[in-house]
Amino acid sequence: MSRIVYLNGEYLPEEEAKISIFDRSFLMADGVYEVTSVLDGKLIDFDGHAKRLERSLNELGMQKPQAFDDLLEIHRALVEKNGIEDGLVYLQVSRGSAGDRDFAFPDPEQVKPTLVLFTQNKPGLADSPASKTGIKVISIPDIRWHRRDIKTVQLLYPSMGKMMAKAAGADDAWMVEDGFVTEGTSNNAYIVKGNKIITRALSNDILHGITRAAVLRFAREAQMEVEERSFTIDEAKKADEAFVTSASGFVMPVVEVDGATLGDGTPGNVAKRLREIYLDESRKVAI
Incomplete structure (x- = not known):
């Protein structure tokens, strides 16, 4: 039908x-x-x-x-x-x-x-198998236009990025500009170091994610430390854990960046806890 x-x-x-x-x-x-x-x-x-x-x-x-x-x-x-x-x-x-x-x-x-x-x-959207195993990402140069804060239908390069990741045996790609990660192909990117959540600050360079805003609010309410700044792929490789957020993936753990395994190669505690909080709190106010 x-x-x-x-x-x-x-x-x-x-x-x-x-x-x-x-x-x-x-x-x-x-x-x-x-x-x-x-x-x-x-x-x-x-x-x-x-x-x-x-x-x-x-x-x-x-x-x-x-x-x-x-x-x-x-x-x-x-x-x-x-x-x-x-x-x-x-x-x-x-x-x-x-x-x-x-x-x-x-x-x-x-x-x-x-x-x-x-x-x-x-x-089963909330129970994605990938959320339990984590995903692998690769880095690619960010060659998009400079108004990424506008959610336009110009999605050819993000689609190409997804295919580059697939060809490399990964799940997604993080885009890099001037040495720093901007965002994922269809999500906002984060690393965790010493229990501190690090993610790029809002600007015209990234999409102002609706899930991003909610997750950071919940993180602060849970007394988690958040630092909004740019980070490099080398920093990401040395991070304790990483994750991405999006409307369809919620909070998705990242376990590998450009071939470097994060932590013990399984979803980290911060990402798992934030996913749990996000889903619980969002269901309470869903309309």
Whole structure:
């Protein structure tokens, strides 16, 4: 049975949902997106994702879709229509189609944004086998543009990074710029040294992760020491443990960096505890 998706005000079977070949997300990657996790049929960190979506739209001078104020209702409807207990809701907004290809942004009065949402069913999302074994990462140069704080659909290089990791027998890649780790291909990166959690400070160089914000808040509430600064791959190799955070992976332990085993090669205590706290606290306030 096909999924029900949302497209510009309509709930449709996925095979019936169509957009113009002139849509700017297709031609120019002129679009932004968010991914919200669903646990036990409820949305995790929805308000944070909605606020970041609004920021991304503003940073690109893009109009809000007409249904912006109804996004929570739309998310809930899709979760119900598709019977999602554990999974994801993907949302994408593009500048829309002005009827032809042009580098210049179309006049906002002449074009309406395209709004698309769909679900992905992920049974057992919170009990990922990788969270129990940890993942391996490699380092790659960060050659992306310099507004990584805007969550755009320009995901070709992160996709290439995932494939580089796969070819190297690893699970993911950490991107490095000017000698320092920026972030993972689809997550924020952390190391732990002497029980201190170290992660890059917010700037235009990294995505302002919604899960990152929650995890750091929970860490501080649990009296864990947090230092927001840049770190190198050499530091990561010598760390006691490491982890990444994302909306779909929550807190995911890292056990190997560029072939160097961290600790005893199993998920560290800090990462395991933060994952437990994050899932417990997020479920309490899920909507």
